[in-house]
Amino acid sequence: MKALKILSIGFLISINTTTAQDKPVDDVNPFIGTSNFGATHPGAIAPRGMASVSPFNVAGKQNVLEKDSRWLSNPYVNENTFLTGFTHVNLSGVGCPDLGVIITMPTTGELETDHLKYGTAYTDEVAKAGYYSVNLPKYKVKAEATASTRTGVTRYTFPEGRSNILLNLGLGLTNEQGAMVKVVSPTEIEGMRTVGSFCYNSPEHAYPVYFVARFSKPADEFGIWKKPATYEGEEAQWMTYNGKTRMMKGFTREVIGDSIGAYFSYNLKKSAAVEMKIGVSYVSIANARENLEKETGGLDFDKVYERTKKAWNEKLSKIEVEGGTKEDRTIFYTALYHTLIHPNIFNDINGEYPEISTGKIGKTDNHRYTVFSLWDTYRNYHQFMSMVYPGQQLEMVKNMLDMYDENGWLPKWELNSTETFTMVGDPASVVLADTYLRGLTDFDVEKAYEAMKKSATQLENNPLRPALADYLRDGYVNTSSLADGVVSTTQEYNVADYAIARLARALGKKEDYRSFYKRSLSYRKLFDKKLKLLRPRNADGSWYEPFDPVKGANFEKNMGFIEGNAWQYVFMLTHDAKGMIKLMGGKKDFEAQLDHIFDNGHYDMANEPDIAYGFLYNYIKGSEWKAQKRIRELLDTYYKNAPDGLPGNDDTGTMSAWAIYSMMGIYPITPANPEYTFVVPRFSKITIHLDIDYYKKDKLVITCNNPGESRYIDKIQVGGKEYKGYFISDEALLNAGEVSFRLKEND
Template structure:
């Protein structure tokens, strides 16, 4: 099966000058294999709605295996699969747990079939570009095309002559909730809602997503269906599609598990029917208003063209010159993935669900959701602060609104629900890093109050379980808390948050808080075991956990003391105190040898966050910086490519993509809250980052590279604004004043 992405033509602006079309360098199929968990569907930057092909329910040719739960599918689409059962309209990109992937439309022809295992179809001729996806269903000879606005999706199905159907399945999806309600309003309209939630199988997180679907022509016939329990299979009515019972002409409200509707048509050869769906997390009325405001007419081509234009307006914030087409494609596709989440949550009228509540709030700006902060605090949010500070500002204000509404900052927030997935207090470094970089249009006093509450509250602390022992012993002992995941990992996360809070306290003149939190940020040293050279779990009496294998826990295998990693992958995860870690392990030479050993012995995991900064840590040792330059370029070549498997693992809502973008630029934020970037060799000849002058004094940041031959990756010299620059770290302030950074590279 051939899969490709559309190469779109250059745009001609009214000035008659040719402007670069950056969408031509986005391949939405990157990350759809190798558990990257992205999808190639149509979506806008931060879009609430998205329309994705759904091919993970059944795998034809392999015993018709139902896959979603058996393979822990957290994505709607896997490149190797080829059996489509519909197009979902609410989706997540790059997450590790299943949810959403719901409100599925599916066109069919011939005899009406309601069982997705039977009505699903293989497909060919896939195309995808920002805001557009298309394929051809081989079973039905139907061309399918989809696009989206911020809160709506639109589909265009081109049918052959004969009996044709469009099915709306509310039972199938990634969410573990199957409940829904619907009503056929007319021959051209359906309304209802679908329950979603239980992210990572958390039973407390359930919320409805409302929808209104409108068709471009009236149905000749319509009806509803529901999937009946297996034990009724011998009942008289089972002649109707096994256990899928149809209700022909049904126009009352229907509610229950695994329900859906069908609209049937007698189509002419080549007749196109469009379906547009508005969504809302507030009400059916708001879903209808979203649809009417964003897509008042049926105009698929216009919607797709607008989507492309919106993507171009953000992608062109960074202009690259030089490099191969494949390098440009992996760069701009990573930038595309960075801009998918967090996404907006409010309707066109400003309504949104309050955090941890059934109440409704109203906002004048953008309210964001989907904060996978354990992942994104490390690099994605610092990247947004540099390149898209106006977006980051709205996200920060959304986080503070969540605090006002629920009493706590978010940890892993999804659709106004706190999932409590992962560990640590990741909101704190996001807030502090943003403020220190220059985003200051939020209430810093309220932010400080919220962060300090998480840092000192000992009773009922929803963000920092185990803080009692952490505060008194300086570490979290093994076995002290029944439901605490990874004592060492959790302590290290609290350390980085405390260090960030200390930096902000110093900035605000709160000197006592600065001293307290800065000292507590170094408590990781209580885990340092001189014998093994590792950070090792220990017990309440101070004894070490025994037995202890530093390599146990690789490849996401559970291990005592650590979260999604092992002692090797957390060995150097103290980004705020690498110089202190160098002393602990025995000096610079020993540190370099052990860090190199981490890579040489296969202990480094490119696909997960705990060791994501390690390639840049050689910059801390004078004379060894070349190792970072070689290692980063090696990792780019090994793990990133213009292929479906071109992301090394779960993109984690853009975190692995942010690593790539920064690395190709030649700068990396090695520690949130630290305003310096580690320098490595850039990939492109010239990069221009257009700065937002509302936040930064400079108009642009230019990064240029000179080299003698294509393979040169070692930094020979660096110049800043024409003057020699010494060192392999550079301050954020030096880059936002309209600066030019020049790298001269040589061979190794």
């Protein structure tokens, strides 16, 4: 009772702070994930914003992690110290460099356009949901950023004297080059910048992002700079300007080049703030201008931030938590924030967006989302969307079907209407089936089924499932079928086939159900009983040699596995938990193998294949406490209120979704199987506001008697009744109203 009393006091304090100051939006720390390759950025963004304003500190050897000296996928790294501007389109939590362009930079004094020279150290960073600010001592400038959905807004407070706002279109995170810029007036610039080649793939699809920049104050002087390529011919002797940066003062025509930019300069009689708005679009400059005007016309920086902050708070308030530490609250709401960045809105405010692969401009009355990192997100992210943001999840599902209509194929890793074909497998099928099976059926499921079957059955020219014929013949992809990742690929095909089977069953297609369910278990043929691991087979059926189960860790390329090794993949197929147990030789051996992985450092929290491993103990009656322990330990070890507070790439919210679920004590352990499994929540009360357009109850309340004190579950009540077991169907959970965890004391 003592403990309980203390808890109650804590609870009251928590409520007070929550209602008075600590709205969910105030618990977001955008610095989480900005180190340890989390690849998030601390910049300002609106929920699912197309535009965002991130500090850019990855150029220049002054920085520990320099963009051109390694594979680096983010515009900002917390350890770095040398800032060269603010990017206006960004990806969050991805593993490959792209976007990170349309860079602004405030400077003072004489104009300098070389980022290595104008770059600077910085202090006093502040980052909140929808807001970022920093001081630049070199220039005595304070830079602040906010954003509406399609418009980045910055405010630069300059000292007296000459000040400059640079718009650098050469520098960027992407390795693509090529920009156009035109000064329209002393308060407006328009242009475009080429981006693309995500993961160093598909340069032939590199595409432009368009922008219009507006300034609150007319420039006293403006111009363009261009650094042309060096001319190599004989005439170079007369070209005194050869290869040198040229300043084009007052120039108002289009300028094109790889290394160009525009500058707006002011002669300030006293310290003053200049506000800059940059509207973006993937359709046209005209649309970028319309986006800017309709979203931020007549609004100043403060007003835009106020609206964006409000929008964030509304979104984040879909889940309210009570109890738990301040750190846990911050970790939780920042994770929730990170799940609301991608997929992001891709259509302009007039509904237009570039279709995938058709080259046409499509139009939506609703939303077109982009950035579908489906190999990651099929595992838990879209399950989470289905639960908390079902309207958005349905839009995303419809978007995937639109992509199928446009492209002939479901998406795999879609980015701004380019299919990057990153990673392996057929993940969209899983998302479509999972969504339907969770009761979100308001989409053209027959078309979805047709699309899923196409990738599952078309043997030739199948971009989603290469080597499908081998897979269908042998049950697995062999070492001759593909250059690498043959086990992973087989497993991913099994996952997708399981999803098709489940959907087939739901649609009454019994024959398909049987056939695809059978296909979904074929990974078993890769099980090496001696090693108790999956391993690659050759075309003749023999084992691939040499085989080192550890090979593949830390993203090392290998024959069997994609971004992982045999340990990290062996237990991936939770839909066949029973089969896995049997393969291992029974529950004991299954548990021993799981323990071995965790205890010997084979587990990798930073990537997806083993993301559900901690929950697998729930399949072993009596060992569920180990799931509770492992998940608590993983949360404690890898999730922090600190820049390195994510285990690795956030993977567009997948790692964050894992944390949210884990901290709520529930996890959707098997994709396309609408059920959850239980662990210990981190808060005393969690209220998930459900959307009554889709669900019968308007909320699900999860309570826990003493989170953080006790560690293991004693009893679980669902809807007020004692609940047996650690698994619950999606439907039962969402209709329960309340789930109460009673923890054991003194564990």
